[in-house]
Amino acid sequence: MRGRVTRAMVACGALAFVASAACGGDEVLGPLFTDPTPTGSFAWILPDGFPEPRVPVANPMTDEKVELGRHLFYDLRLSGNRTQSCASCHRQSAAFTDALPRSLGSTGEVHPRNAQSLANVGYQPVLTWANPSLELLSEQALTPMFGTEPVELGLAGLEEELILRIEEDATYERLFGEAYPEDSAVTLEKITAAIASFQRTLISGDSPVDRDRLGEPGAISDAARLGQALFFSERLECFHCHGGLMFTGTVDWAGKSSPESEFHNNGLYNLDAEGSYPEPNNGLFNHTGRSEDRGRFKAPSLRNVALTAPYMHDGSIATLDEVIDHYAAAGRNVTTGSDAGDGRANPNKSGFVKGFTLTPTERAALIEFLEALTDSAFIAEPRFSNPWPPDGGR
Ligand code: HEC
Ligand code: HEC
Known part of the structure; x- marks a missing residue:
């Protein structure tokens, strides 16, 4: 077709x-x-x-x-x-x-x-x-x-x-x-x-993880390899939503039989019994009006994630370490203020956000893996840079 x-x-x-x-x-x-x-x-x-x-x-x-x-x-x-x-x-x-x-x-x-x-x-x-x-x-x-x-x-x-x-x-x-x-x-x-x-x-697509994928010896450290195994494990479940070549389940390309779009609730908020998020950010719900879509967002690609802090749709998590705290705790319990509510109990939360325990070594390894998704050639690539002269005349 x-x-x-x-x-x-x-x-x-x-x-x-x-x-x-x-x-x-x-x-x-x-x-x-x-x-x-x-x-x-x-x-x-x-x-x-x-x-x-x-x-x-x-x-x-x-x-x-x-x-x-x-x-x-x-x-x-x-x-x-x-x-x-x-x-x-x-x-x-x-x-x-x-x-x-x-x-x-x-x-x-x-x-x-x-x-x-x-x-x-x-x-x-x-x-x-x-x-x-x-x-x-x-x-x-x-x-x-x-x-x-x-x-x-x-x-x-x-x-x-x-x-x-x-x-x-x-x-x-x-x-x-x-x-x-x-x-x-x-x-x-x-x-x-x-x-x-x-x-x-x-x-x-030229991160250390890519070079490792293509067989380059020594492209990533042993710690990053351990972190990769954790990322793709049933214990952590990250890959279900951030998997594939683009490290997100929402992906398309020329000739793909059908584009895939996924929206998930990863338990950031829970303002009421319906699992509401702070206005105006109720995610997919804002477009479908269906209660179960409250708090469902596109999972970002994790390529270059070490460069894109702060995190989440509202920038409410500052560091990768705190992102891991979030998932380890199976969501975020906001205890004070107008956003108070237990995101861990959000009725729309994905079953893959179920919490886990990591040793300090494993936690450091997971972060090292996420950092190995940085493509430093991409951010230095002249084809993508500002073409105007510094004074620009604009
Ligand atoms: C159920 C699907 C799902 C699972 C499982 C999941 N994520 Fe996510 N992730 C998301 C969604 C959706 C967002 C954006 C949520 C939002 O902004 O409200 C997100 C956001 C993130 C972000 C922030 C990215 C950015 O650019 O803002 C990081 C980092 C991240 N996830 C890492 C992980 C790691 C590490 C794991 C495993 C421990 C994991 N995720 C498991 C769906 C998931
Ligand atoms: C004031 C800051 C700002 C400016 C200026 C801006 N953007 Fe954005 N861009 C954003 C924000 C915030 C989002 C997320 C939007 C949302 O979810 O509603 C976004 C999202 C996007 C996305 C969606 C990416 C994805 O993964 O789905 C594209 C594409 C984009 N912007 C392109 C552009 C282009 C092209 C321009 C210039 C014409 C532009 N942006 C100007 C802040 C900006």
Whole structure:
């Protein structure tokens, strides 16, 4: 069925457990996805064993579009007051996160959630922490650009101004001409398509754990190997939700028979008998309205996790050591304040978050394994860095 999908099929495949109602329809969207063969001049640069990301037919990969998208991703003109770009909250040095518990928008508004890593985001079938229907990177970009709850880049009402800002720049005149030789007019659609193309190239798969996977002797320490065994054990259960090549159960690639999207409650909060989380972060529930979806979020990929602190959808856990405390205790018991409640007893909590005891050696080994998921070449890769000169003229 590759190459021709319906919206209903996407919803069914991605979300068999929530989408029974959505699975009856047959709204044909046409050929959304490509075959896993490179298009045009573009050649993926993939780590050994990595499949190609799935690419929408309407937005094929080209080197020129990627280069245009990279300039836009790093451009302060993409915020109303010219103080922020996508890269302000998605910094390469932090594996494209912002190191804040919750992000800060261009006008000072605090985002209710933590900025996600964009490493391997092209392999994510659904985007953001808990939205089961946001599938396209080009569509997602509209939220930080034009969203008002919260304000991120603050471009609402400035659509024409944005186009004018881009049009008057000589670098963009060249880049749009190269990326869209047949019709180089600046449009919002081309802007978001190019940013999506750039993001699909943000591929990270050269960590010590990968080099070990590919047989390089001495790539990881004995401690990290012990930590890996614990991570993949039935005692700790981490792999059920953070397994596979991307270290998350939510994954897709070109030619995969159906994208997999999973949302889990890992017992962070429990404000009432229904297992509520602090507003406005009730996870999948905010999109489905089903009580059992309260507190269910996408399990983040654990690639580069040592670089992406603080952790969880609201940045409420500061260190990897404290993350292990959380899982060892089978969830978090908040004893005081407005978030008080015993997350360990959340009715929606996954059965895999069941607690365990680790010796100090085992705990250190688990952390060493998580640290060995860091891909230092990824955060130093010039292709992913800011292309603008330091003064930028912007
Ligand atoms: C103010 C900080 C901020 C800015 C600016 C920002 N982001 Fe984000 N980004 C976030 C936060 C916070 C999330 C989590 C959103 C959510 O769950 O609602 C996120 C999530 C994402 C995701 C989803 C990743 C995943 O794994 O599902 C993508 C893709 C993304 N941002 C791309 C962009 C792009 C492209 C831009 C520029 C057009 C941008 N972001 C600008 C903070 C920001
Ligand atoms: C039932 C599925 C499940 C299991 C089992 C599980 N996790 Fe998670 N993990 C999640 C989800 C979901 C989140 C995000 C939760 C949130 O933000 O509300 C998460 C978040 C994390 C984070 C934070 C990542 C970030 O970028 O914010 C780390 C680190 C982590 N888990 C490590 C582990 C380890 C180590 C284990 C095993 C001891 C484990 N997880 C077991 C589902 C799971």
